[in-house]
Amino acid sequence: MRRRLPGSAAVALVLAALAGCGAPVPPAPAGLSVVVYQPRPDVAAGRFAIQVVNDGAAPVSVTEARLSSPDFDSEVAWTGDGSSVLAGRRLDLRVDVPAVRCDAETQATAFLATDGGDPVEVPVSDPYGFLPRLHAEQCVGQAIAEVVTVTPREVILPAGREPAILVLDLTPTGAAGAVRVVGVRGTTLLEPAGDDGVAVPELPLDVELSATAPAELRVAFLPNRCDSHALAEDKVGTIIPFLVDRGSEEPVRWMLVLPDDLRGAFSDYYAAYCDL
Numbered sequence: 001m002r003r004r005l006p007g008s009a010a011v012a013l014v015l016a017a018l019a020g021c022g023a024p025v026p027p028a029p030a031g032l033s034v035v036v037y038q039p040r041p042d043v044a045a046g047r048f049a050i051q052v053v054n055d056g057a058a059p060v061s062v063t064e065a066r067l068s069s070p071d072f073d074s075e076v077a078w079t080g081d082g083s084s085v086l087a088g089r090r091l092d093l094r095v096d097v098p099a100v101r102c103d104a105e106t107q108a109t110a111f112l113a114t115d116g117g118d119p120v121e122v123p124v125s126d127p128y129g130f131l132p133r134l135h136a137e138q139c140v141g142q143a144i145a146e147v148v149t150v151t152p153r154e155v156i157l158p159a160g161r162e163p164a165i166l167v168l169d170l171t172p173t174g175a176a177g178a179v180r181v182v183g184v185r186g187t188t189l190l191e192p193a194g195d196d197g198v199a200v201p202e203l204p205l206d207v208e209l210s211a212t213a214p215a216e217l218r219v220a221f222l223p224n225r226c227d228s229h230a231l232a233e234d235k236v237g238t239i240i241p242f243l244v245d246r247g248s249e250e251p252v253r254w255m256l257v258l259p260d261d262l263r264g265a266f267s268d269y270y271a272a273y274c275d276l
Contacts, residue, residue, distance in 0.1 A: 050076075055088065137255055165219070
C-alpha cells in the first residue's frame with residue numbers, strides 16, 4: 001500500500017553538490033530549512049517553488065538545488081550563479097513540476113550546502129500539502145489519459161446574459177478500463193451552472209470515460225462575481241477543477257488547464273457579462 005506524504009513531510013532535497021556522499025552528514029545549522037509550495041502564478045505554468053528559509057543570524061549563498069524522490073520520474077534541479085538568502089529572509093527557487101510514479105513508495109531526506117561548505121541535513125516542510133496533491137492529480141490525469149484523450153474544443157458564447165458553454169472532445173484510446181467524472185467545481189472567476197441556468201459552487205456530473213465514452217462533454221459556466229480586479233489579476237480562474245471517482249473516500253481533483261484561446265474567450269465573456 002502506498003504511504004502518502006503528510007503536509008509537513010520532508011522530501012529528498014540536495015542543495016549544491018553532495019561531495020563525499022558516504023560520509024556522515026552533520027546536523028543543519030540553526031535556522032536553516034526548506035519549504036515546498038506552489039504559488040498561484042506557477043499553477044498554469046507547471047512550476048513550483050523550493051523555498052530556502054534562513055532564520056539564522058548570517059546570510060547564506062545557494063548555487064544549486066536538487067529535489068529528488070522515488071515518487072518523481074526524474075530529479076528536480078535548480079542552478080544559479082549564487083543566490084544569497086539574508087538572515088531572517090526567504091528565497092523562492094522556481095523549478096518545473098516533475099512527472100510522478102503512481103506506484104512509487106516515498107522516502108524522504110533533505111540536505112543543504114551553503115557558502116561552499118559540506119552538505120548538512122535540513123528540515124523540509126510542505127505546509128499546503130503540495131506534494132500529495134501533485135501525486136493525486138497527476139495520477140488521476142494519467143488514468144484518464146489511458147482511456148480517453150480530453151481536448152478542449154471551444155467556448156460557446158451566448159448572445160445575452162446566459163451561461164457560456166465549455167465543450168470538451170472525448171476520444172477513446174481503445175484501452176480497457178473506465179474513469180468516472182462525478183463533478184466540477186467553480187474557480188476564482190467562474191462557477192458551473194446546471195440545466196436551470198443557476199450557478200453553483202459544485203455541479204454533480206456522472207460521465208464515464210471509457211471506450212464507450214460520449215463524443216463530448218459540455219459544461220455551462222457563469223461568472224461567480226463581477227470584479228474587474230479579479231479579472232485583471234487572474235492566474236487560475238480558467239483552470240477547471242473536475243472531480244474524479246478513484247475509489248477513495250473523497251473524489252480526486254483533476255485540474256484541466258485550458259489553451260490560451262479558450263482562456264481568452266472566457267475572459268471576454270466575463271467582461272461582457274459584467275459590463276466591465
